Structures are given as structure tokens and as C-alpha cells.
Amino acid sequence: xxxxxxxxxxxxxxxxxxxxxxxxxxxxxxxxxxxxxxxxxxxxxxxxxxxxxxxxxxxxxxxxxxxxxxxxxxxxxxxxxxxxxxxxxxxxxxxxxxxxxxxxxxxxxxxxxxxxxxxxxxxxxxxxxxxxxxxxxxxxxxxxxxxxxxxxxxxxxxxxxxxxxxxxxxxxxxxx
Numbered sequence: 001x002x003x004x005x006x007x008x009x010x011x012x013x014x015x016x017x018x019x020x021x022x023x024x025x026x027x028x029x030x031x032x033x034x035x036x037x038x039x040x041x042x043x044x045x046x047x048x049x050x051x052x053x054x055x056x057x058x059x060x061x062x063x064x065x066x067x068x069x070x071x072x073x074x075x076x077x078x079x080x081x082x083x084x085x086x087x088x089x090x091x092x093x094x095x096x097x098x099x100x101x102x103x104x105x106x107x108x109x110x111x112x113x114x115x116x117x118x119x120x121x122x123x124x125x126x127x128x129x130x131x132x133x134x135x136x137x138x139x140x141x142x143x144x145x146x147x148x149x150x151x152x153x154x155x156x157x158x159x160x161x162x163x164x165x166x167x168x169x170x171x172x173x174x175x176x
Contacts, residue, residue: 026105026140027101027104027105027106027107027138027140028069028105028176029066029069029072029101029104029176030066030069030176031065031066031176032063032064032065032066033063033064033065033066033072033074033174033175033176034062034063034174034175035060035061035062035063035148035172035173035174035175036059036060036061036062036172036173037059037060037148037150037170037171037172037173038057038058038059038170038171038172039057039058039059039150039168039169039170039171040055040056040057040058040168040169040170041055041056041057041058041080041166041167041168041169041170042054042055042166042167042168043055043056043080043082043089043091043164043165043166044164044165044166044167045091045119045162045163045164045165046162046163047160047161047162047163048161054082054084054089055082056080056081056082057080057081057082058078058079058080058081058166058168058170059078059079059170060076060077060078060079060150060152060168060170060172061076061077062074062075062076062077062097063075063076064097068104069101069104069105070100070101070102070103070104071098071099071100071101072098072099072101072109073096073097073098073099074096074097074099075094075095075096075097076093076094076095076097076113076132077092077093077094077095078092078093078095078132078152078154078166078168079091079092080092080166080168084121087121087122088121089119089120089121089122090118090119090120090121091117091118091119091120091154091156091164091166092117092118093115093116093117093118093130093132093154093156093166094115094116094130095113095114095115095116095130095131095132095154096113096114096115097111097112097113097115097132098111098112098113099111100112107137107138107139107140107146108135108136108137109135109136109137109138110133110134110135111132111133111134111135111136111150111152112131112132112133112134113131113132113133114129114130114131114132115130115131115132116128116129116130116156117129117130117154117155117156117157117158117164118156118158119156119158119162119164126158126159126160126162127156127158127159128156128157128158128159129156129157130154130155130156130157131154131155131156132152132153132154132155133152133153133154134150134151134152134153134168135150135151136148136149136150136151137149138174138176144175144176145173145174145175145176146173146174146176147171147172147173148171148172148173148174149169149170149171149172150168150169150170150171150172151167151168151169152166152167152168152170153165153166153167153168154166154168
């Protein structure tokens with residue numbers, strides 16, 4: 001919970017200075033982009049006879065190209081990990097995602113994509129279909145650099161009937 005409070009406090013601090021940053025560095029999107037971030041994630045999982053929720057650090061890495069000032073496409077990985085009683089539990093998604101900016105000169109975006117989800121722990125690993133969605137805001141702090149607070153939801157259905165989802169609050173940096 002402390003990590004969530006720290007991420008939210010940082011996002012609020014950045015949002016307060018956003019007006020000044022916008023005036024100095026307008027939102028432009030073209031060509032290659034790359035970004036990464038870290039935060040807090042809440043993993044929920046279920047299977048026949050099991051279910052649970054755990055909170056722990058999470059992160060993401062994304063990169064891609066610009067289709068238009070409103071639309072980006074890219075590949076991304078999202079990961080979550082926690083050690084529980086000597087066993088490391090990990091969850092992740094590798095996806096092809098679209099980032100849609102309703103206003104070409106704005107920082108707010110919607111994210112969605114499809115890919116592969118994986119859940120592993122205790123020596124076993126399951127993978128299968130995955131979906132990702134989320135929202136974020138690029139706070140431009142330099143000509144080609146943004147601080148990017150995000151809220152993401154990643155879902156997966158590995159083959160054996162296990163279902164997982166990770167809700168992530170993170171703060172990242174994006175290079176445009």
C-alpha cells in the first residue's frame with residue numbers, strides 16, 4: 001500500500017507542474033518511441049480449488065512506432081513478481097498494443113492489446129492468451145521526453161484453466 005501512495009503522490013506532483021511543462025514542450029508524436037516504468041501491482045488468480053490476491057512491485061517496457069499523431073503501435077512486456085514463503089510467484093504479459101490519444105496535441109491516452117500471458121511459481125509455469133488495457137498521461141518535460149503515470153489492467157488465461165489479472169499503478173518515462 002505504501003508503494004501505491006508514493007506513486008500517486010508523485011503523479012499528483014507531476015500533474016501540478018504539467019501546465020508549465022506543456023507551455024514549454026508541446027505534445028508531438030512521430031517516429032520511434034520507447035518507455036519503461038515501475039510501480040505497484042495487485043495480482044489476482046484463480047483455478048480449480050484455488051484463488052488469491054497478492055500485491056508486489058511491477059514494471060513495464062514498451063517500444064514501437066507512430067502511425068499518426070493520435071495512434072501509436074508497439075510491443076510491450078508487463079511483469080509482476082513476489083516471493084512468498086521461499087517460492088517466487090511471477091506474472092507477465094507480452095503484447096502487441098495500440099495507444100490512442102483522443103487529442104493529437106494532448107497527453108491523455110488509452111491503451112489496448114493482445115498477446116501472451118504467463119503465470120509461474122513453485123517450479124511450474126502456465127502460459128496462454130492475454131489481453132491488456134489501460135490509461136495514462138504523457139507529461140512532456142523535454143522536447144522528446146515525458147513522465148508517464150499509468151493505470152493498467154492485464155488479464156491472462158493460461159491453458160490449464162488458471163486465470164490471472166494484474167492491476168498496475170506505475171510511473172514511467174517515455175522517449176518520443
